[in-house]
Structures are given as C-alpha cells and as structure tokens.
Amino acid sequence: MDLSGLRLSGEPLTTAPLHGxxxxxxxxxxxxxxxxxxxxxxxxxxxxxxxxPGPDRSPQDxxxxxxxxxxxxxxxxxxxxGRWLRDHTGVADPAQQQKALTRVGLASDVGPRTRxxxxxxxxxxRARIAAIVLVGENVPDVSHVVLDSPLxxxxxxxxxxxxxxxxxxxxxxxxxAVLSTDSPVDALVLGAxxxxxxxxxxxxxxxxxxxxxxxxxxxxxxxxxxxxxxGLARRxxxxxxxxxxxxxxxxxxxxxLAIPTDAVMLSVDEFDPAFRGExxxxxxxxxxxxxxxxxxxxxxxxxxxxxxxxxxxxxxxxPRRAWTAITPELGGExxxxxxxxxxxxxxxxxxxxxxxxxxxxxxxxxxQLGRIRMGSRLWAEVDTRRxxxxxxxx
Numbered sequence: 003m004d005l006s007g008l009r010l011s012g013e014p015l016t017t018a019p020l021h022g023x024x025x026x027x028x029x030x031x032x033x034x035x036x037x038x039x040x041x042x043x044x045x046x047x048x049x050x051x052x053x054x055p056g057p058d059r060s061p062q063d064x065x066x067x068x069x070x071x072x073x074x075x076x077x078x079x080x081x082x083x084g085r086w087l088r089d090h091t092g093v094a095d096p097a098q099q100q101k102a103l104t105r106v107g108l109a110s111d112v113g114p115r116t117r118x119x120x121x122x123x124x125x126x127x128r129a130r131i132a133a134i135v136l137v138g139e140n141v142p143d144v145s146h147v148v149l150d151s152p153l154x155x156x157x158x159x160x161x162x163x164x165x166x167x168x169x170x171x172x173x174x175x176x177x178x179a180v181l182s183t184d185s186p187v188d189a190l191v192l193g194a195x196x197x198x199x200x201x202x203x204x205x206x207x208x209x210x211x212x213x214x215x216x217x218x219x220x221x222x223x224x225x226x227x228x229x230x231x232x233g234l235a236r237r238x239x240x241x242x243x244x245x246x247x248x249x250x251x252x253x254x255x256x257x258x259l260a261i262p263t264d265a266v267m268l269s270v271d272e273f274d275p276a277f278r279g280e281x282x283x284x285x286x287x288x289x290x291x292x293x294x295x296x297x298x299x300x301x302x303x304x305x306x307x308x309x310x311x312x313x314x315x316x317x318x319x320x321p322r323r324a325w326t327a328i329t330p331e332l333g334g335e336x337x338x339x340x341x342x343x344x345x346x347x348x349x350x351x352x353x354x355x356x357x358x359x360x361x362x363x364x365x366x367x368x369x370q371l372g373r374i375r376m377g378s379r380l381w382a383e384v385d386t387r388r389x390x391x392x393x394x395x396x
Contacts, residue, residue, distance in 0.1 A: 137173025
C-alpha cells in the first residue's frame with residue numbers, strides 16, 4: 003500500500019510502502035491522527051473497522067469523524083450486533099457471524115441478536131476483532147484494516163489479553179493494520195513502524211522505542227514526562243531560544259531537547275538555598291492539570307530572555323511514591339523514619355506529605371495548594387544536568 007500520496011503540509015506521510023501484514027502505528031493529536039486514518043481508509047486495499055458504539059453514545063456522537071469511515075448509518079443503542087457486523091464486513095450469515103464471535107472469545111450468550119447497548123467495553127473490542135476475522139475470511143481485496151484506538155476504554159487488567167487476541171487474528175488472516183493509540187505499551191508491544199504526528203506534520207518516523215525515547219511531538223512528550231523543545235548547539239554550548247538556561251554539549255547544530263517534568267525545582271523564595279544558583283528565573287502559573295496520579299503546573303516565564311515555558315510536577319500520588327514513603331530503605335530515604343524527608347518516612351505522620359515534590363512551596367499540602375493557584379508567581383530552576391539532547395538529524 004503506497005502512502006506517499008497522503009501529504010501533510012506538503013510532505014508525504016511516509017515514502018516507505020506498507021506490505022501485506024505490515025502494521026503502522028499512528029500517534030499524536032487526535033485531529034491529526036483522525037485525518038490521516040480517514041485518508042488511509044479511502045485507499046485501495048484498506049477498510050476501516052470502527053468500534054461498535056457503546057450505550058453511552060447518542061446518534062449525534064455517531065456522526066463524529068471516526069465513525070464516518072464505514073457505511074453512512076446512524077447507530078442507536080437498540081441496534082443488534084449482527085446488523086453492525088453485516089454493515090462493516092458484508093457478511094450477513096448469522097452462523098458465520100457467530101463463529102467469528104466465538105473465535106475471539108465472546109461467550110455463547112453474545113450473538114448476532116445481542117443489542118449493542120448490552121456490550122461492555124471489552125466485549126465491544128472483541129466484537130470489533132470478530133469483524134476483522136470476517137473481513138479476513140471474506141474480503142480478499144482488503145490487505146489492511148484501519149483501527150482508531152482499538153483498545154480505548156478497556157480496563158488495564160483486560161488490555162493485554164485483548165491486544166494479544168487482536169494481533170493473533172491479524173496474523174492469522176494475513177492482514178496489516180493502520181492503528182492509532184495513545185498508549186506507549188501498545189506501541190512497544192506491537193513493535194510496528196510508528197509515525198508521530200504533530201500540528202499537521204510528521205514529527206518523526208521509526209521504531210517505537212526511538213520515538214518514545216526521543217519525543218518530538220506533544221503526545222509523546224506528555225507520555226515521556228518531559229518538556230520537549232528545539233535548541234541550538236554551538237561552540238560547546240546548548241542554547242534554548244533566548245533563555246539564559248543552557249548547558250555544555252558535544253553536539254553541534256540544531257537539536258531537540260527534553261526537560262523532564264520532575265527536573266525543575268520551584269520555590270516562593272528567589273534565594274532558596276536549595277537552588278544551585280545557575281539559572282533561577284521568575285514564572286507565573288498559567289495552568290494546573292491532573293495527569294493521572296501527578297499534579298502538574300504549567301508555567302510561563304516573566305522574562306523570555308531569562309526563563310522557559312514549562313510543565314512541572316508538583317505532587318506525585320502514585321502507588322510507587324507511596325510505597326517508597328512507607329519503605330524508605332528501598333527508596334534511598336532515611337530508613338530511621340526521621341530525617342529531612344517530609345513525613346519522616348511514614349505517610350500517616352503527615353497526610354499527603356509523602357506526595358510533595360516541591361519543598362520550596364511549603365512543608366504541608368495545604369500550604370502548597372495555596373501557592374500554586376492561577377496567576378501565582380514563583381521562582382524556578384532547571385536541573386540542566388538532566389536535560390536530554392539529541393540532534394535533529396537523528
């Protein structure tokens with residue numbers, strides 16, 4: 003399948019064709035990925051297999067672009083699975099439909115007459131894989147299926163098994179897939195060629211390990227827990243725009259760099275003794291977001307020639323962090339349960355203190371929350387030793 007005719011900002015999506023059985027993973031902003039998938043679905047040899055609509059989706063939801071690649075039909079919660087399979091695979095025989103449903107692990111009480119509203123998230127994924135089976139068995143001119151977020155909404159404890167079933171059926175029927183995901187585990191396990199899209203451009207293309215390890219777009223930057231930006235290496239120094247934040251480097255020329263979201267220290271005091279004193283700059287809190295178990299702030303520098311716009315971790319309520327607080331001897335903390343660590347190694351001693359990442363904002367959670375409101379002014383310093391840099395050419 004030739005994808006070079008699909009262009010973003012005048013450049014081809016990729017010059018490498020997809021052969022039968024080859025998979026391609028698309029990662030990036032939803033609007034970019036959706037536009038590419040819709041274009042791929044129009045190519046000869048490709049067929050979109052959208053997810054069966056769930057009980058929480060209205061007919062208006064069904065008009066969304068991701069569900070418009072197949073037959074033009076609005077789906078309601080009372081529609082039956084058999085009709086959905088027929089419309090997306092062309093197979094109307096209930097016996098053949100039931101055989102495919104059973105093959106992908108759906109219980110005997112789920113069949114063509116089952117209403118779509120009765121399927122939970124995992125069952126909808128299996129029904130979608132059953133549609134892939136039917137396409138593979140009955141549509142010889144299809145070499146690739148297009149799947150938008152095939153495991154979306156599936157609980158984590160079921161995800162691995164469903165992923166394995168999807169890959170098994172694709173391989174069994176000699177089908178390739180062009181699929182999107184925002185899961186780094188999906189990308190790594192599938193091991194397929196990966197294209198990262200950002201702002202209607204191809205940010206990079208390659209194996210998932212490289213793309214996730216050297217992010218260039220917004221999604222992979224978020225997944226890697228880093229601020230990603232461009233810079234310039236010259237005469238042994240890395241410079242980032244006009245900012246005073248810089249570091250030594252052996253590279254030369256244009257580079258990408260990643261500043262981990264936990265590599266920035268914040269304080270209410272410009273002269274906090276915890277600062278290393280290299281490049282301390284004033285920032286304003288312009289956003290607060292909850293990234294799963296981590297609370298982050300988005301910062302804008304007061305002076306662009308001094309600082310950088312950054313996303314910074316403030317609180318980490320992850321189980322890993324809690325376990326380190328409970329068992330400090332495993333995490334390198336003071337095993338006596340005292341010392342300078344907030345909470346003294348015992349999270350019960352000061353509720354929430356084990357999650358605090360920025361002691362310069364206060365020693366208790368209530369104080370910190372009062373200091374990270376929208377518009378708050380703080381002081382920041384980047385740990386330049388932790389800036390990861392690589393050439394644009396890599």
